[in-house]
Structures are given as structure tokens and as C-alpha cells.
Amino acid sequence: MAGPAASVTPDRLLEALDPEQREVATALNGPVCVLAGAGTGKTRAMTHRIAYGVASGIYKPTEVLAVTFTARAAGEMRSRLRELGAPTVQARTFHSAALRQLQYFWPQAIGGSIPRLAEHKAPLLAEAGHRLRINTDRATIRDLAAELEWAKVSMLTDATYAAAVAKKHRPMPAGLDVATMTSLLRVYEEVKIDRGVLDFEDVLLLMAGILTDHEDIARTVRSQYRHFVVDEYQDVSLLQQRLLDLWLGDRDDLCVVGDASQTIYSFTGASPEHLLGFTRRFDNATLVKLVRDYRSTPQVVSLANRLLATASGLGRLELIAARESGPQPVFKEFPDDEAEATGIARLVRQEVDSGTPASSIAILYRTNAQSAALEQSLAAAGVGYLVRGGERFFSRKEVREAMLLIRGAARSVAPGEPIGQNVRDVLGSLGWSEHPPETAGAVRERWESLQAIVALADEIAARESDVPPTLRDVITELEDRANNQHAPTVQGVTLASLHAAKGLEWASVYLVGLNEGLMPISFADTTEAVDEERRLLYVGITRAETRLTLSWSLSRSPGGRANRRVSRFIAQLRPTDTAGARSRPRPAAKNPTEGTARKPRSKKPLPTHCAGCGKLLHSVTERKLARCAECPPAYNEELFEALKAWRLRHAQEGNVPAFVVFTDVTLMAIAELCPSDLAALAEVPGVGPAKLERYGEQVLSAVSAHSGDAKNT
Incomplete structure (x- = not known):
């Protein structure tokens, strides 16, 4: 019985493509450079190009090597090629392809058995650090590993490292000086030799060395693979480009696909210069631009285009939305981080309740540490979540x-x-x-x-x-x-850093914490670094298919000074009024998280003297109640007990301590003032914006019910 790919013909393959994608698919010979914007169907164009070459008889499937950067992307490419009638085409990561070759040619080039591949650098770095008397806690090792990998993919040695660091003004990790880091590079290599192991970068370095030194092996590899396709070409490092050049030899049958606007890994050694300089290197190259965005609505695409319109540095692609119209991106300002996390969790809860699958929603942030408050708020809202690209906060x-x-x-x-x-x-x-x-x-x-x-x-x-x-x-x-974090994860909302979100997409995306110091990050102190932060935000925006929410806060903690500034990038994107000025925050709605930017309420200062006897009040508790400990309570004790009963029920439902809802002092103040609306309730000490939003209506109902009962008696 014929498989599903039996009906695949060259004509049918082309029918499934738009004009630009068809141009990619039919450019089968010579160098080809595809500049593919976010959501423009680059994987579709690449796989159809390979399948069209196979179906038309121009390519032998075993002579094609498609290379990408992640095992997930390689797996997706193999799956699509299988559906398109080209199941035997190799689609691998750089490391996977190089390791396969290294294992095959090691006996011939080196002799004996290939050393074991170390799964982690941590034990090797720990030993190297011990020999040099360097602190080797987990955080330090992680930073040292990142620097070590950058040095190796940049093809640096302990002899050339210091000069390269000085030229790039690269900061040293973990507080080390250049001399110590240079020594660590040398001792790390010694530790590997002593243990008889290789690391992942060695796979690329050794294969490049073998192809350079053994012409017979290079000829064998080049006779095996004649057609190369490289995805995410803006992310190739100097070492990966060196290996690719050795695979090619003096040929030019290479198709590269990338987007300089999504260059966000320069700190790992990635460089977009190979992509941007491709047509200079190959003056006979075919250049195709994919700009029809099939992922996002025109509103999201417009925002992404506007973000990059003022960027310096790398060239950009102007995307054209191919989808139907959708809602405008929403900009939200919150008084503090807690209110932001609570407000975002509430919006997510509403989306889930309205029928949006939780797995179609993502909350993206700049650093993994930002996930803590979001995890807690989602758990309190009863929303399951998955943390991608980082540990859960309480697992760290x-x-x-x-x-x-x-x-x-x-x-x-x-x-x-x-x-x-x-x-x-x-x-x-x-x-x-x-x-x-x-x-x-x-x-x-x-x-x-x-x-x-x-x-x-x-x-x-x-x-x-x-x-x-x-x-x-x-x-x-x-x-x-910690106990409240165990939410269902099968349909969980995705929590991820912007870096970890690369290559993914969701129907609804929340970009949170968009403050100066986080976006751009505080240590982005050069034009190049700020431009990369802008591209990182661009990646975040273009993950959204339909709904996009961008938020920030005015202070770190409830009641703190509102001295934070919105990201300079967001300041450029927020809607303008008819006069062209940035729109002002709307007055607070009945629900404090509705609407856009809202400044925190200025509360009256706490009293300093007792309302009963006039004595000076010493503790915060006394000042919140406006009476000293000697004076009798002025609050309605029946209402106080009713509020405590309400608080207990709510705490039990949310599986949180009672004082997390409201403290006794705050309930006493409510019972004394008997507020009749949200504005009055907001003036009560201990009732911040987040709790006003979460509990305000319920508290007012309790006060109103008690007042009604009192009138009837």
C-alpha cells in the first residue's frame, strides 16, 4: 500500500506555496539566501524546497544535509520532510551531524576508541576551579561554562583569549580577572585530558581539525553531502561557520535561511554577519525575502514593525500581515510587581474561563527570576502553568x-x-x-x-x-x-524567558516587567547591547498570534515609591492622543486593573495621635487603628467577626494563611470605617491596589449586608 507521501508531485508541492516561498523552492542550484521574517513560513519553504528537489530528481535524498540549531527544530523538519515524500533526507543539529562524522572517522584519523562525551561541564569546571582555588558554587560554574563555550565557539585558546576579550570589551564572569579566566581555560583542557573526555564544543573543533588535516576524509564527506540547507543562519558562530565551509569545500550549493532582526544570542558567540554578508561572499547568490506574516494579526505585526523602525545596527524586514484583523495590543501599567502579577493572572484566568486553552497562552519575561511572583499568582488563581527554560522558583x-x-x-x-x-x-x-x-x-x-x-x-x-x-x-x-505551586500542567500556561520563547508561538502572549533595567536589561550599556535587547522584545512580540498584552509596574513592592520608568521601547509604542502626545493614564475604573495606565492612589498619612485620648501613637498597629492600646475599640465588633469569618472561608478556598488575605488590624479598620464604595475602601490602611482588586467587592458586600441587618434590628 502506498504511503501518504506517494501522491506528492513537484507541481503539488509548489501549489502549496505563496510566490516568494515558491521562488525559494525552485532555486535548487547555487548559493541561495532567504531572509525570512517571523511567522513567514520559513520551515515550510525550506522543507518544500528539499522535497521539490527530491521529487523532481535534481536531489538525491541521501546527498542533502539540513542543519538547524535545536533537536526540536530538527525533529520538526524531519517530520515535515517525511510527509512531503523525502523521509531519508538528513535533518540534524550542527552538533549531531558533527558527532556522527567524528564517531565514524575517529579510528581512521586519530586511532583507537573515541573518548566519552561529557554530559555536563560542571564537574570538569569544578575540578579546574579547585586546582586554581576558585569558588565553584553553582552560579559561578554556570557563568564560567557560558564564558568557556563562548571562547571555544569563537575559536579562542588560552593564548588568544585575553586579546579577544580586550578588543570586544567583554566583561569577565563571576568577578574574575582576565588572567585567572585564561588560566581556567588552560586547566579545564588539562582536566578533560586527565579524565579522557570531550565536551560538546570539542565535537565541532575536532571535526573541523580532521577535515582540515585529512584531505581524504574531507573528500569522502563532500562526496556524501552535496546540498546543504542551514536554518537560523543569523545564529551561527565562527566555529560552526568554519565547519560548514569545510563541508562545502570549493562548492557553493548552499541555502541559508535567517532573520537578522531575531539575532538574540550574540553573548554565546552567534553572529549575524555571516547572514548579512552572504551576498557579498557569493556574488551570484539568489536572494529571496519572505515578509508575509501568516502567524500574527495586522495589529501585532504593525507593533513589531514599529519597534524596529528606529533601531540602529542590523538591517530589518518590514513584515506584511497575511491574517485577518484582530484586537489591538493592550498596554497596562500597574502600581507594583505584586499588582502586576495578580492582574496578569486575573486576565489569564478570564481567558481560560472564556474557552482559550491554557496551552495557547504564554507569559514571557526578561529574566527567570521574574517567574516567582507570576507562579504564585497563577497558582492562587487556580491556573496551571509550565515553566520553560528555567527551574520553578522553589526548586532553585x-x-x-x-x-x-x-x-x-x-x-x-x-x-x-x-x-x-x-x-x-x-x-x-x-x-x-x-x-x-x-x-x-x-x-x-x-x-x-x-x-x-x-x-x-x-x-x-x-x-x-x-x-x-x-x-x-x-x-x-x-x-x-511552595505548597500552592502544584497546579495541573497538562493544559498549563507557559512561563518562559524571552530567550527560551524563540521559535515558539501562542494565541495570546503577555510580555511583563517592561521597565527600564529589565527591558533593556541594566547591563546593556552599549548601542549594540541595547539593539539586541530591542530585538529580544521583537521576538517576544512576534510570538503572539492574536492577543498581545504588554505590562510594567511603577514600584517593586506595594506602597513603595513609584520611581520606576516604563521601558524606552514601550514609551515609543504606546498609543498617542490626537495632539500626538503620549496618552495619559485613564482614571481608575471601578475594577482597578481595567483600562490602561493607572497611577497608584495617594493615601492620607497615618494619624500620629490617638483619636480617643490624644496620646502619641507609637506602633504601626496603633496608627492604623488611630487609637492607643488603652482606649476601647471603636470598631463594630459584630462586623469584625463577620469579616473574620469571610476571611477564613476565602483563605481555606485558596489554601493560604488567613493573614495573607487581610490582617486583623486591617479588618478592624474596615469594621470601624464601614466603607461604602471602592474609593473609601482604598483609603483603609492595609488595602493596597492588588487586594482592592481581588477582594474589594466581596468586602463591600459583607459591610453592606451587615449594615442592612443593623438597620432591620
Whole structure:
């Protein structure tokens, strides 16, 4: 019985393509450069080109090698080629293709058995660091591994590394100096030799060396593969380009596909110069541009085009939307990070309740440390989620270590000591400092994780209660939050960094934390680095098919100073009024998260003297209640008990401690003031924007019901 590909003919293959994709598919000989924008069907064009070449008899399937960067992309390409009648065409990553060749030619070129391939660099770097007396904790090793990989794919050695770093003004990882890092490169290679192992970069380096030194092996490889296709060509490193050149030899039957506007991995050694300079290297090259965006609505495409319109540096493609019209992108400003996480979780909950599959929704951010608040808010909203490209917050080693140390300190710290400072003192031993590190990578992410715990301790300290909070309250809250994270994940919303989202797409995308310092990241201090941050945001925008929401906050924590600024990129994109000025925030809607930008409410300062006897008030609890401890309660005790009963039910439903909903002091203040609307409720100490949005209507209903009962009696 004939398979599904039996009916595939050259004509049918071309019928499925638009004019530009058809031009790619029929350009079967000589060098071809395809500039393919986001969502323009580049994989479709590539696979149809290969299948058309096979179906028309111009290509032998076994002589084609398609190369891409991830195993997922290679698998997708093989699947499509199988459906198109070309199941025997090789589609591999650079590493996979090189490893296969290295294993085959090692006995001939080197002799003996090929060394074992090390799965991880960490043990090797740890030993190298031990020999040089370098700190080798997890964060340091991760940063050292990234620098080591950059050096190797840039084809640097310990003899050439220092000059290259100086030329590029590249910052050193983990606080090392250039001399120490140079020594580490040398000792790392010695450790590998001692252990008899290779790393992944060695696979490319050794295969390139064999093809350079053994002409007979090079001829064999070149006779095997005659036609090459390279996906994501803007991401090739110097080493990968060297290997590709050796595969080609003096031939030019090469098709490359890429988009310079999606160059976001320069820190790993990737360079778009190979793509941008392709037509200069091959002056007979066929150049095709794919600009019809089939993924996103015209509204999303327009925003993406506008973002890159003012970019310097790399060239760009002006996308043309091929889909029907959709909703305008939504810009949202929140008073603080907690309100942002809560507001986004609420919007996601609404989408899921309206029928959007959770798996069709993504929340994207700049650093993995930003996921903590989002994970908590989604869990509280009952929305399942998946974390892509990073560990869950409470699975991170530094978070587990912090919880262990805080738990131990809780046994010895005397009651009444300020918990914010206690937590800072404890976490200082794990590397936390008052100011964030200036470098990128794992060190920064580790600091962000610890800073999140510091901020949580400050939040608990600010809540106040009848009993001063202690470190035991901090550890209890952390444990409760960790327990609440176990949400279903089969239909989970995707949480991912912008880097991890590359190559993916969702119906609805939320881009969060779009503040200066995060987008662009604070250490992007050159024009080139800022341009790459802009391209990273472009990648995020173009992940959205239909709905796109962009958000930021004015302060880090509830009640904090609103001294944050929206990203310079977003400031250029926000809607303008008829006069051409940036639109002003609309007045707060009845629901505080509805509408666009909204400034935090300015509350009246807390009273300093008792309303009953006039004595000076000392504690925050006294000032919130406007009375000293000696004066009798002025609140309605029946309403207070009703509010406590409501709070208990809500806490049990959400599986959170009662004080997370509202503290006793806040309930007392509500019972005393008996607010009749949201504006009045917002003036109550302890009722911030996030809690006003989450609980406001329910509290007002309870107050109203009690008032009605009181009138009837």
C-alpha cells in the first residue's frame, strides 16, 4: 500500500506555496539566501524546497544535509520532510551531524576508541576551579561554562583569549580577572585530558581539525553531502561557520535561511554577519525575502514593525500581515510587581474561563527570576502553568538553601528583632547584597531569587499584626507558597524567558516587567547591547498570534515609591492622543486593573495621635487603628467577626494563611470605617491596589449586608 507521501508531485508541492516561498523552492542550484521574517513560513519553504528537489530528481535524498540549531527544530523538519515524500533526507543539529562524522572517522584519523562525551561541564569546571582555588558554587560554574563555550565557539585558546576579550570589551564572569579566566581555560583542557573526555564544543573543533588535516576524509564527506540547507543562519558562530565551509569545500550549493532582526544570542558567540554578508561572499547568490506574516494579526505585526523602525545596527524586514484583523495590543501599567502579577493572572484566568486553552497562552519575561511572583499568582488563581527554560522558583538551589538557613535562624533570633534585616543578614552568607551584580547570567539570576525573598520579608514586616512578625512567619509563608505551586500542567500556561520563547508561538502572549533595567536589561550599556535587547522584545512580540498584552509596574513592592520608568521601547509604542502626545493614564475604573495606565492612589498619612485620648501613637498597629492600646475599640465588633469569618472561608478556598488575605488590624479598620464604595475602601490602611482588586467587592458586600441587618434590628 502506498504511503501518504506517494501522491506528492513537484507541481503539488509548489501549489502549496505563496510566490516568494515558491521562488525559494525552485532555486535548487547555487548559493541561495532567504531572509525570512517571523511567522513567514520559513520551515515550510525550506522543507518544500528539499522535497521539490527530491521529487523532481535534481536531489538525491541521501546527498542533502539540513542543519538547524535545536533537536526540536530538527525533529520538526524531519517530520515535515517525511510527509512531503523525502523521509531519508538528513535533518540534524550542527552538533549531531558533527558527532556522527567524528564517531565514524575517529579510528581512521586519530586511532583507537573515541573518548566519552561529557554530559555536563560542571564537574570538569569544578575540578579546574579547585586546582586554581576558585569558588565553584553553582552560579559561578554556570557563568564560567557560558564564558568557556563562548571562547571555544569563537575559536579562542588560552593564548588568544585575553586579546579577544580586550578588543570586544567583554566583561569577565563571576568577578574574575582576565588572567585567572585564561588560566581556567588552560586547566579545564588539562582536566578533560586527565579524565579522557570531550565536551560538546570539542565535537565541532575536532571535526573541523580532521577535515582540515585529512584531505581524504574531507573528500569522502563532500562526496556524501552535496546540498546543504542551514536554518537560523543569523545564529551561527565562527566555529560552526568554519565547519560548514569545510563541508562545502570549493562548492557553493548552499541555502541559508535567517532573520537578522531575531539575532538574540550574540553573548554565546552567534553572529549575524555571516547572514548579512552572504551576498557579498557569493556574488551570484539568489536572494529571496519572505515578509508575509501568516502567524500574527495586522495589529501585532504593525507593533513589531514599529519597534524596529528606529533601531540602529542590523538591517530589518518590514513584515506584511497575511491574517485577518484582530484586537489591538493592550498596554497596562500597574502600581507594583505584586499588582502586576495578580492582574496578569486575573486576565489569564478570564481567558481560560472564556474557552482559550491554557496551552495557547504564554507569559514571557526578561529574566527567570521574574517567574516567582507570576507562579504564585497563577497558582492562587487556580491556573496551571509550565515553566520553560528555567527551574520553578522553589526548586532553585539558592531558594532551597535560603529557606534552610532562615528556618535555622528562626530558632535563635530573639523575638522583636526586625525580620527584614534578619533575612538580609542570613542571605548575605549566600551572596545577597544590597545592590544587584552588574554582570548577567546565573549570578544575577541567583541575586534576583534571593532579592525576591528579601522583598517578601519586607512585605510581611509591613503587614503588622497583634503580634510582631518573626522569622518563623517568613518561613511559614515561604512553605505555604511552595505548597500552592502544584497546579495541573497538562493544559498549563507557559512561563518562559524571552530567550527560551524563540521559535515558539501562542494565541495570546503577555510580555511583563517592561521597565527600564529589565527591558533593556541594566547591563546593556552599549548601542549594540541595547539593539539586541530591542530585538529580544521583537521576538517576544512576534510570538503572539492574536492577543498581545504588554505590562510594567511603577514600584517593586506595594506602597513603595513609584520611581520606576516604563521601558524606552514601550514609551515609543504606546498609543498617542490626537495632539500626538503620549496618552495619559485613564482614571481608575471601578475594577482597578481595567483600562490602561493607572497611577497608584495617594493615601492620607497615618494619624500620629490617638483619636480617643490624644496620646502619641507609637506602633504601626496603633496608627492604623488611630487609637492607643488603652482606649476601647471603636470598631463594630459584630462586623469584625463577620469579616473574620469571610476571611477564613476565602483563605481555606485558596489554601493560604488567613493573614495573607487581610490582617486583623486591617479588618478592624474596615469594621470601624464601614466603607461604602471602592474609593473609601482604598483609603483603609492595609488595602493596597492588588487586594482592592481581588477582594474589594466581596468586602463591600459583607459591610453592606451587615449594615442592612443593623438597620432591620
